[in-house]
Amino acid sequence: MLIDIIAGARPNFMKIAPIIKAIESAHAQWEVDLQYRLIHTGQHYDKKMSADFFEQLNIPTPHINLEVGSGTQAEQTGKIMLRYEEVLLHEPSDLCIVVGDVNSTMACAIAAKKLNIKVAHVEAGIRSGDITMPEEINRIVTDSITDYFFTTSEVANHNLRHLGINNDRIFFVGNTMIDTLLSQLPNFRKPHIWEIADLRERNYLVMTLHRPSNVDDPSIFKQLMNEIIASVRGLPIIFPVHPRTRKMLANLDIKVPNLYPIEPLGYLEFNYLVNHAKVVITDSGGITEETTIMGVPCMTLRNTTERPETCTIGTNLLLGDDPKAIKPAMDILFEGNWKKGHIPELWDGKTAERIVDVIIQLFNKSSSVSSIENQVVESK
Known part of the structure; x- marks a missing residue:
């Protein structure tokens, strides 16, 4: 199984790092046929906005950099779609994982779905209710064509159910950005x-x-x-x-x-x-x-x-x-009267592991169905 992992802007990098680590761990530990292709769209190309994060979070060098650079919302989105489509036409993947709500998230989800490639959205279902935010538009569009929804909270689950999404496509797993935060706490530097x-x-x-x-x-x-x-x-x-x-x-x-x-x-x-x-x-x-x-x-x-x-x-x-x-x-x-906060459910540093476990189960289920269908065709 070949998985595309999409990263384009600074908010994405903290979310993909633990997913890559979990895929590599599952591949080594369980010997599952799980390969990934890291695709950097180049939406953020400034060193402090991009390269430094890859180095500090131990994110491997991207397999492909689309190098779209800056531009208007439409220009940037269009360039990402065109260049990612070229990648998929040359070598299609089995699953496209998009994270968050930046232009790269929406653009790659659209390009993948147009080529009948399954899309998984990490951080699905969150909503501000403010349609003037470009990110809100990206969230709405991405979730409208997503196949598998990985969520951070019950609020997000409710939002998706309200849209008519079946529970069997919603997976409450936690927050991958918190995976990165907890793992990197000892490495923070002055x-x-x-x-x-x-x-x-x-x-x-x-x-x-x-x-x-x-x-x-x-x-x-x-x-x-x-x-x-x-x-x-x-x-x-x-x-x-x-x-x-x-x-x-x-x-x-x-x-x-x-x-x-x-x-x-x-x-x-x-x-x-x-x-x-x-x-x-x-x-x-x-x-x-x-x-x-x-x-x-x-x-x-x-x-x-x-x-x-x-x-x-x-x-x-x-x-x-x-x-x-x-x-x-x-x-x-x-005055010392600020509220005392608590940790939301499943924000425990193990979200990426849960995501990869779900993907393996979905892949195994899909493979079994395909195998049965092939047997039926051959028997005819």
Whole structure:
């Protein structure tokens, strides 16, 4: 069985690393005919956004790099579909595994299904309810053509059942990104900014902002920045700046001594900062999952989240898009009254193993059916 594993952008890399490891382990331990082909679409091509993650997470060199690069949403999606289709026409796979909700996820799922190749979606069924998010469109389209749904929560299971998906195609397995986090915890390493900013345990903030609704309008972005700076009581703010945010931040001309805009960090360095921070302020979904596992308070500057379990069970608080919501949340934090989070079900570091076990069972079942069908044909 040949499995294509698709990775295109930084959020994908943490999710595919444990799946590759689990496939290699199953192949060696059980001697199953399980081969994989790692395909990097090249959606993220900046070293800090791509190559560093492959090195730090011990992800092998991709078998194929589609090298699509940047472009508009449509340009990038179209190029991925065209180039992945060429790969499949030359050598089709038996299963295409896509993860998350980036353009590569949707594009490769479409290309595979058009060629009658089964699609498995890891992190299926999550929904923000905000159709203005490109990721939400990617989720909806991908799940509409997926064959096998690997989910992170019962909320995701409910979302899929509501769409009419049968239970025998939904597999509640947990969260592969947490597999990576737990396995890499001992390897976290202190970034240079620790000494430069003279950081101390639980005495600084980490911030990430990149969503168009927060950073594309200069007036909105400046209001957010001013409220955050005014509310943190002088603590250092470490701000790894996403490439799409860098120019916008420069135009705001904000100069305060406790704000440290820095280049994007590698996985191990970034999560070292998160693990020791007093709080994380973000508009990312994945980071809210990591802070929940690490027990670090998290404030999300969005009106909706596709990961509600980080709020209902974890350490995350959804603040919305009103900058005035930041100070009251900070007051709760500094008063020591932040909620105590818990670990969601099956976020235990064994998700990838469960995924591969399911794939082997599905493959064995499919092989048995094909064998019976062939026998019937031959008998005629």
